[in-house]
Amino acid sequence: MKLLTHNMLSSRCIKGVSVGYPLKISAKNVRLVNCDFDTDFTVRIIQKLDWNALWEAAESVGHADDIPKNLSDIDDYDKNDEFLRKVHHVVLEVEVIEGELECPETGRKFPIEDGVPNMLLNEDEV
């Protein structure tokens, strides 16, 4: 699971959950992969990100040093190549291979196995 995917994942489909976001990460195994860097792509992705959720996610997998806590700390980020490369690295190249996601409201856990989060819910949970 890439942190970009995590930035969109939510447990809102659970009965009684209102927001279900962001999911807490407990990672047992984190892997780094290589992805081609693309400036336009990264700039547009940043506009879609929930930055707080990304920073918390990065922190929980030990990559908080790579990005600032507040996006507003960076001026003209779309022209800051070094910053964009760091964001690219955090959202696409850091992968949680084994671990768990946890619903912030109910504590329901979703296992991550072989890089794939299991987001299935039982019939009686939805």
Next chain:
Amino acid sequence: MSFANMWCSNTSPTSVNNLFPGRSMVLGSLSKMDEFSEAWSCPKGSKMNPWKYSNILKEVHNVQISEKDTEFLAICNAGLTTGLSREIIMEALDETHVAAVKDIYFVENTSALNENTDCDFFVVFVKNIPEFSSHSEASLPAGLILLENFVTPEEEIALLKSIDWTRATPEQGQSLKHRQVRHFGYQFDYGSNKVDPEKPLDAKIPSVCSPVFDRMVQREITAWVPDQLTVNQYEPGQGIPPHVDTHSAFEDPILSLSLESDVVMEFRKSGVVVPVLLPRRSLLVMSGESRYAWTHGINPRKSDVVNCPDGKFSLVQRKRRTSFTFRRLLRRACTCAFSQFCDSQKENDVLSRENISKNCNETASKLENLHVHQVYEEIAGHFSETRHKPWPNVFSFVNKQVPGSVILDVGCGNGKYLGLNKRSFQVGCDMSQHLLKICREREFETFLSNCLALPFKDNSVDCCISIAVIHHLSTEDRRLNAISEMVRVLAPGGEALIYVWAKNQERDQQKSSYLKQCNNKPSEEKPAPISPFSLPVHTNRTQFCHSDLLVPWNLKQKGLKNSGLDSSDSEEVYFRYYHMFEEGELELLCNRLNNASVERSYYDQGNWCVVLKKAPTNKFP
């Protein structure tokens, strides 16, 4: 990598690598090296690493690997995942004995190896093979009784002589795909899998069967005399698909007499396969669970693998076999204890199609679980092999998304549409863990999820595709729910492309590519699904006659190619549920949503397709 290859190909000419060219690996000290692991991209101790087997051989079986050719072989990783059955291994060997422990096979006398075997597994010469104690027969399905030498050789001759294979009325017999058949007493109809008790045949059961019936009653095998006889004649290579005799058609038990030669019959239930050797002149009594809940069938092969008393097994060539199946018509509803498999009890069951269409969510979910999710899980590998070429219109839709788009593929299958648009972020979800594993191997980003409850926050993706997914949902409400989930996760103004199978496979006098692939083979024998749901079964590559139906998937299990032995491929049939869409039905469904509108709809090779656009936020406050 090249070093590993060279090492493999430079071992002596009789080395196993030559015998299994290309797809086998030779174990040895080399494979323990880190460079080797890296070159073959299999980390030490991983499933595909031969290194694991050298340890297992040593620690578990006390078998030493040899770097020189010896007279013993160990074939490792020969399990279900590599599709290597003991039948296939036996066919690669001439007259010899083989013994197996889990997925490791031990072979004596390595000179017996045939060439031209084509399989993924690890083969290694070993210095010794373990001792095998005679193991007890695997337990038979409950209610299954095998009575050897039930008829004398003289009776056998008389029984065989009583059947005239040269003449028969059309009701009495036909030459089926896999065998010859004759009916006596009553006709068994392979279309409905039933017998009409009002229409007895002129051909009565031959009187030569009377001593056999007397013996059955005398030994208290049955309290009645059979009134229906089906005689099957199988040539080597012929068989009968796995089936359960229709509950409502016949009494318990069903009796089958094997004549002329032995054969191995396979009994199956919930993934368990029990091969049973039926010796010549034996009577097989299928009663209770074995009659009602297990399927029985004969693999269409030219040889059988037979267990030997010493715990090893060997290959026996088949000869012509004639079976006499004796049954008695059941003239009332079946009241067996196996309602899950019972057609009589199914008719009264709440799980009927009428209820499914009445938005019975629980039933719908059970149906989809049995006839969609479980099936894809089983057929994932074969399914994926047949799904590699993206459909052009879907391809261009994915590719026209602007750089930096987030594209969600709902029901991504093997990831056919993931990774197409390199400048976007593509993520897929599916219900099948096996299909997602295939995606993972291709390095695609996925998560496991049901399309009825997408685990994404609202407004989070720019584009959704759902190709051949929604037609697997069995009520209109569920189909609508799946579409509304996609719209929910779409950002305002975002688009979803949805493909579903069309009931009509011909448009403007043009047949869809699905129909064009029809091979015009007659399929007189329709395998019946074991299912609590009464749904019609579709005949593949023909027009759809029903809106809700089961479509068979013939799972081909890979046999030996180029081995000189044909018929080694076996086939199992799985049934997938489909709702077939009428013209305009998908648009009507989409129009029920108040926050999205149909941008475009079209017909594409037997599919109805829509592009659905989520409204910009200000349009619907």
